[in-house]
Amino acid sequence: MSSLLYILAVILIIGWALGFFVYSAGALIHALLVIALIAILLNVIRSGGRTV
Template identity: 45%
Template sequence: MKNLIWVIAIILLIGWAVGFFGFGQAVGSFIHILLVLAIIAIIYRLITSSKK
C-alpha cells in the first residue's frame, strides 16, 4: 500500500510535467490539480512512514 502511494505520486508528477511542458495552457488548471495531488500523496507517505 505504501509503495502504491509513491507510484501514484510519481505518475501524477510525470503527468503534470508532460501536460505542462507538452501542452502548455491547453489543459489549463487540470495540470496544477495533478501537481497538488502528487504533493499531497508524497506528504501523506512521509507522515505515515514516520509513525512506525
C-alpha cells in the same frame, strides 16, 4: 500501501510535467501536481520520515 502512494505520486508528477511542458492544459495540470504532492506528503507522514 505506502509504495502504491509513492508510485501514484510519481505517475502524477510525470503527467503534470508532460502536460505543463507539452500540452499546457491549465488548471487540470496544476490539480494533478497538488494531488501528487499530497500523496507524497501522506507517504512521508505515514512512514514516519523513514526511507522505504
